[in-house]
Amino acid sequence: MDLSPVAEDYLKAIYHLEDEYGRSVRTTEISEELDVTSPTVTSMLDSLDERGLVDYTPYQGVELTDRGEEIVLQLVRNHRLLETFLMEYLDYSWSTVHDEADRLEHHVSDEFTRRLARFLGEPATDPHGDPIPDADLRMPDESPYTPLTEYEPGDNVTVEQVPHRDPDVREYLSQHRIGPGTRLVVDEVSPIDLVTVVPSSTDTSVALPTHVARRIGARAVTK
Amino acid sequence: MDLSPVAEDYLKAIYHLEDEYGRSVRTTEISEELDVTSPTVTSMLDSLDERGLVDYTPYQGVELTDRGEEIVLQLVRNHRLLETFLMEYLDYSWSTVHDEADRLEHHVSDEFTRRLARFLGEPATDPHGDPIPDADLRMPDESPYTPLTEYEPGDNVTVEQVPHRDPDVREYLSQHRIGPGTRLVVDEVSPIDLVTVVPSSTDTSVALPTHVARRIGARAVTK
DNA sequence: AGATGGATTTAGACCAGGCTAATTATTCTC
DNA sequence: GAGAATAATTAGCCTGGTCTAAATCCATCT
Numbered sequence: 381m382d383l384s385p386v387a388e389d390y391l392k393a394i395y396h397l398e399d400e401y402g403r404s405v406r407t408t409e410i411s412e413e414l415d416v417t418s419p420t421v422t423s424m425l426d427s428l429d430e431r432g433l434v435d436y437t438p439y440q441g442v443e444l445t446d447r448g449e450e451i452v453l454q455l456v457r458n459h460r461l462l463e464t465f466l467m468e469y470l471d472y473s474w475s476t477v478h479d480e481a482d483r484l485e486h487h488v489s490d491e492f493t494r495r496l497a498r499f500l501g502e503p504a505t506d507p508h509g510d511p512i513p514d515a516d517l518r519m520p521d522e523s524p525y526t527p528l529t530e531y532e533p534g535d536n537v538t539v540e541q542v543p544h545r546d547p548d549v550r551e552y553l554s555q556h557r558i559g560p561g562t563r564l565v566v567d568e569v570s571p572i573d574l575v576t577v578v579p580s581s582t583d584t585s586v587a588l589p590t591h592v593a594r595r596i597g598a599r600a601v602t603k
Numbered sequence: 604m605d606l607s608p609v610a611e612d613y614l615k616a617i618y619h620l621e622d623e624y625g626r627s628v629r630t631t632e633i634s635e636e637l638d639v640t641s642p643t644v645t646s647m648l649d650s651l652d653e654r655g656l657v658d659y660t661p662y663q664g665v666e667l668t669d670r671g672e673e674i675v676l677q678l679v680r681n682h683r684l685l686e687t688f689l690m691e692y693l694d695y696s697w698s699t700v701h702d703e704a705d706r707l708e709h710h711v712s713d714e715f716t717r718r719l720a721r722f723l724g725e726p727a728t729d730p731h732g733d734p735i736p737d738a739d740l741r742m743p744d745e746s747p748y749t750p751l752t753e754y755e756p757g758d759n760v761t762v763e764q765v766p767h768r769d770p771d772v773r774e775y776l777s778q779h780r781i782g783p784g785t786r787l788v789v790d791e792v793s794p795i796d797l798v799t800v801v802p803s804s805t806d807t808s809v810a811l812p813t814h815v816a817r818r819i820g821a822r823a824v825t826k
Numbered sequence: 827a828g829a830t831g832g833a834t835t836t837a838g839a840c841c842a843g844g845c846t847a848a849t850t851a852t853t854c855t856c
Numbered sequence: 857g858a859g860a861a862t863a864a865t866t867a868g869c870c871t872g873g874t875c876t877a878a879a880t881c882c883a884t885c886t
């Protein structure tokens with residue numbers, strides 16, 4: 381299967397949207413995710429369906445087939461290993477590493493990834509705390525971290541996993557010094573979709589909407 | 604300047620052909636180098652000329668402008684640093700490293716290359732013995748190695764630089780165990796465009812056409 | 827110097843991936 | 857259950873990079 385980077389990006393988008401909403405994905409969602417118009421999406425879905433990479437029912441939605449998911453998992457593996465390399469050896473910061481990996485993931489060979497994984501010591505998670513699929517593209521079990529939304533006010537935790545695909549979220553967290561390794565105290569978990577936390581490095585309260593806090597994985601600090 | 608990998612490949616081809624023949628480059632030469640038809644080359648030359656990257660005179664030939672050359676030098680820098688990384692850290696062999704680097708060179712950012720160069724210790728040559736342009740894209744001085752064609756029968760030398768862009772040449776040399784670091788004795792330098800050598804590892808005589816031998820750089824072994 | 831052959835360009839077509847405008851499905855609301 | 861609103865698709869066009877077939881340039885050779 382010889383797939384263009386563009387087609388691969390559509391598969392990735394479908395994968396992430398399926399994951400986010402737990403259901404089949406609609407045309408508009410993809411068009412927003414990739415910043416293209418919906419007719420463009422429709423025609424790409426036709427073509428991906430023909431190639432057996434998605435199941436697409438016009439007007440109803442689209443899902444990845446097993447073959448489509450396999451391609452995405454290889455990309456995820458490429459991406460997370462590249463991020464690990466970029467941060468550990470080239471001193472990229474966690475908030476800048478994504479774009480570089482997002483380009484390169486489409487262009488490295490399987491051979492490269494195999495060798496890079498060995499060089500890095502076959503890591504199971506990347507520096508954002510996200511799991512790395514193994515060479516057979518099996519995704520490791522669910523992450524052992526607890527979402528920030530599950531903690532109580534006063535809890536003292538270490539951030540282990542941060543959402544970083546959305547540039548706005550990434551920028552916000554980075555600006556407020558919240559990243560992998562950050563120690564913080566949960567201040568308030570409000571019913572109006574808000575969590576406030578105090579990073580121990582700054583002592584300034586930071587507000588987080590629930591959809592962000594839910595994706596921040598943390599470990600309780602054992603005093 | 605936002606250039607497609609395809610356009611970059613045309614610039615590279617022109618660069619290498621100018622270098623090889625020391626004159627402006629003809630359409631057919633490019634079409635053979637890149638394995639596309641000549642009308643395709645003509646239309647790309649029009650487009651590169653419009654963008655100020657080449658000087659193209661229909662029916663006469665084409666040369667790189669300074670801006671075109673700058674782009675190529677950045678690609679050469681990317682390529683040679685990538686090759687260095689792939690061989691030194693990921694254990695690629697000198698004969699397999701080219702293709703991976705040839706794809707990636709188009710997709711790494713300048714930031715990546717800067718950081719990779721630092722990680723590698725700002726090397727001045729790659730593992731094939733080819734010079735790496737510095738951060739300001741200045742190519743280091745001519746290589747200190749002497750072409751195999753300049754030696755006399757009986758001379759004992761170490762190979763330091765091997766041509767590796769042409770897959771057939773690469774395959775031939777690799778098959779006959781001639782690569783960077785190979786010790787060999789020059790057997791015969793024939794006037795009919797042939798040099799024969801005996802690698803010390805095999806004791807079998809290997810014939811090399813002059814156009815290949817001329818591109819193999821070697822250093823005399825001081826006994 | 828003119829004819830001929832090889833190199834080159836022009837003409838016209840195709841595909842991938844994008845767009846806008848118009849049409850058609852679906853869903854929501856009363 | 858019928859219209860209105862929204863979502864999705866179809867129609868038609870564009871650009872970059874490719875092709876084949878046809879026309880044209882140019883160098884050479886008698």
